[in-house]
Amino acid sequence: GLLVDRRRVGPLAAVGVVLAGLGVGLAGLVPGYALTWSLVLLSGIGVAMFHPAAGRAARIDAGDSTAAMSVFAAGGSVGFFLAPVLATPALATLGLAATALFIPPAVLVGFMLLRAHRRQEAAAKVAAAATAGGQDLWSPFLLLTAVEIVRSVLFFGVITFIELYWLRHLHAGHTAAGAALACFLIGGVAGTLAGGRIADRAGTVRTVQAGTALAIPALVALRVAPGPGTALLAAMAAGVAISIPFSVLVKLGQDYLPTRPGTAAGVTLGLAVSMGGLAAPGLGAIADTWGIAAVFSVLCLVPLPGLLLAAFLPEIRPIPVPGDDASRAGEPG
Template identity: 65%
Template sequence: MRLWGLAHAVDDLYQGLVPAVVPYFVLDRGYGYVAAGGLTLAATLGSSVPQPAIGMAVDRMRLGRLPAAGLALAGIGLGLSGLAHSYAAVWALVLLSGLGVAMFHPSAGKAAREAAGDSTAAMSVFAAGGSVGFFLAPVLATPALAAWGVRSTLLFMPPALLMAYVLLRGRHRQRALAAARAAQVRNGADRWPPFLVLTAVEVVRSVVFFGVSTFVELYWLRDLHASHALAGTALACFLGGGVAGTLGGGRLADRIGMVRTVQLGTALAVPALAGLCLAPGRLVPLLFAVLTGAALNLPFAVLVKLGQDYLPTRPGTAAGVTLGLAVSAGGLVAPLLGLVADAHGPQGVLAVLCGVPVAGLALGAFLVEPGQEAGPSSPV
């Protein structure tokens, strides 16, 4: 699981690099905001839309080399984007990088589940890797981009190629264990109704996560009148809390159950967001930034494993939806949140987001533990 967690961190590093690199394309190449938004759209289209289809292919065919191939493509596409001259070439390379991310998630999610067996805590190691990669991306990229501009994207190609090589080398050793675990995991019939409810819960979580990660720095800058350094610290606190929440959620689910963990994390997000929005000063809200990140990510690994439990014969499809499509769906709401910010500022966005988890709580009441009869479960 450490290997898959590390591979997930490297893969999602390239997702996190896109928002870090786009401003430097604006500065170095003179791209307008529409062109910059087009690059973000290319990354989103490549990484989210194909994942369910790739997941179905993973469930039907033996595609053991797909995680390594996806990692390599993600690194090559992003790495070469800074060297391309025409906008069309840059757009295509960013799209290819996103496609590499999409190739990784369903196949790696299936393999990680087979390695984890029935342990949610073990699965949380894989899920937390993605949070770590997204967290590290701006930390690693900003100094290089500031010093050498967009051409420094080439420096970020080696981690993907190295990790792809490691996965290929270790693939044969894991086959026997994976086959044995897969036989245990793939028992029972697929249950689509609770899986669709779970997907809706993940979309709600994604909306809040994208909203906070997009506007939390602006909140510190424009509403709290803080420095750029403190605003960056706020984003780091939020993302760091997410890593802790992902790991903690897996361990908690092994103790109290997966559904209750999802319900608890969703419930805790409401007071955490309220504190982030209303806490006085510039330093106290940092605590609530950590708590918000932790609460939102408490159900993350649990949702991935629970989705695979609902679809035991389609673990790749389940991972493709929960790790890809549903997670990225929150980004589609960003333009609407931007309209709220134009009218009421970043604090207005955070105020609106305080009410969004309520929809997740309502949906979470209809989740059931695998093996139980369908019907509303007791909310936390």
Template identity: 65%
Template sequence: MTQTADTATPRPDSSGPPGPAPARTTWQRMRVWGIAHAVDDLYQGLVPATVPYFVLDRHYGYVAASGLTLAATLGSSVPQPFIGLAVDRMRLGWLAGVGVAIAGISLGLSGLVPSYAAVWCLIMLSGLGIAMFHPAAGKSAREDAGDSAAAMSVFAAGGSVGFFLAPVLATPALIAWGVGATALFIPPAVLTGYVLLRRRRRHAVPASAAARAGKDRWGPFAALTCLEVVRSVAFFGVNTFIELYWIRHLHASRGLAGAALTVFLAGGVGGTLLGGRIADRIGMVRTVQLGGALALPMLAGLVLTPGSIAPLLFAVLTGVCLNLPFAVLVKLGQDYLPTRPGTAAGVTLGLGVSIGGLLSPVLGLIADAHGPRGALTALLVVPPVALALGLLLPEPSRTA
């Protein structure tokens, strides 16, 4: 009865009419996880937003500044698969709440400590908190989402929203108060951690849901991981160079360049949500393949369309198409590893995404030689590779 009550839709004190309980909307089922993911990835997005202000306020050199980015990336990416393994073997659902709290508190304190070594360690600790959150939250969110890709897309889109909001919220505060303004972002992490821990205590742990039947298929999962890495290379590449492309190649204002980045990230949020709904109708693998097929003409339109206004449309559509498979890949990875949902979430949400950022310096070398347009043009090879990898993926029903 405990497990049945955990998955039923009415609240414990409800006294509705007999018969099936009224179904909750996707947002009602997943809003806690979507918001928590947004708060967690807010701190991932705050690192690149705050690094320039460490340079300005603390007079760090470029090498020191890049070291802070490296600290965040190492802390958030490398541990995630190992944390995922631990989450699958032990009951560590509390890691989601503790992880987001550590991520926010550490990032918030980084702007208050005086020494570079302390800043570096706090930012790496913040990355570790992010790494703690993703596998545990991804496993629990999947239990609440069931087999709905649209529901899982709410969780995945939360991360995109958090990354999108980071510079929007941080820049005005950093301009007004300097790097010490990072302390303003501690309360959301503490509150979110409290809500997640309280929610976990209130709801029984669905042990049967965690132990899903099925055979782990490492071959398809390896192909999926490669596809996630390739997709993230394109996303990080566009995210890094789109503003410079507008300023240096299209000779647009900084305001318009910022608008290009904004609409690209907004398109990514929309694409994540849209991908889940499409997957529920045409299948997850077809949705992944559709994203790869559509990304090429949209990215080409971004690079080839003249003017500084018309390419904004392709900036939006590129964000949509690159993120169309994002939530689907998270769910699909858990379907390929049904007995290891935490490991799958750690790889698809953490390692696969972060490695794309680590490969950005290669695009930087291309940009040094051929400008930001050259870097964006080099990304045209990514969608065909993603599509080819997508053709290797079987539908989950064939992996049982």
């Protein structure tokens, strides 16, 4: 993110996608744990390279529209849903060598991003000039990052343990457990898209607060659902509620750091989300000690600190930049 903001290295997004595909694509072909580990690490670095540059480019195209940013953010949610759908049958049929199938689409998308970057260079210069006088609000941004970490803990906590919850607590079959994960992820895509539209009408901070608050009854409904059928509806509702703030937080983070959109996107899309994933082992320890149902009891309480933190987020009032409707600066409201 710092590199994107200081050096304007837009092609970083294209290079990142290619590295991500090469890393995971070659991981199934090499012998030994060390090589596999190194290639998975390379893939992770590629993903980390993508987020700041792509997030900055998406903001240039989206202007001040949270709905437009939600389309960009929803791409990641769709990826979470499609990855097991596409990868599982390929790996089951062809073995680990099927990871090589990830390489061609990664190279193709990298080429497309490179071409898009060349067309965006002029718009990027205008956007940089428009935000040059903006003031970075680091305290609200750090507060927002904490809210995103809470949201990420919820998201990764559910996708990591929801299938086990169906199998061990609700005593459902593997097909029903897979359907539960699918319902949650579909709800996540819907929530991401809905959050952007709601924010454009009701305000970004209010949308973050509303989504975080709605996650509590949705998770409670999932925890107390008497059977798999009722729990499926609760899982989808939880996916919607948890994801409503996602794209809004990305856009709001860039509003707080108008001169560092790449850094803001790198933190909200990458660092904070990764921190949520790091909480999964702790939740796993809870499952091992007190059972899988205890994990979802804990998840019902996780939104509370996020809701408290979100109450102190300042709203941003966009300031139109003369001669450029798509580029905006901001100040605290």
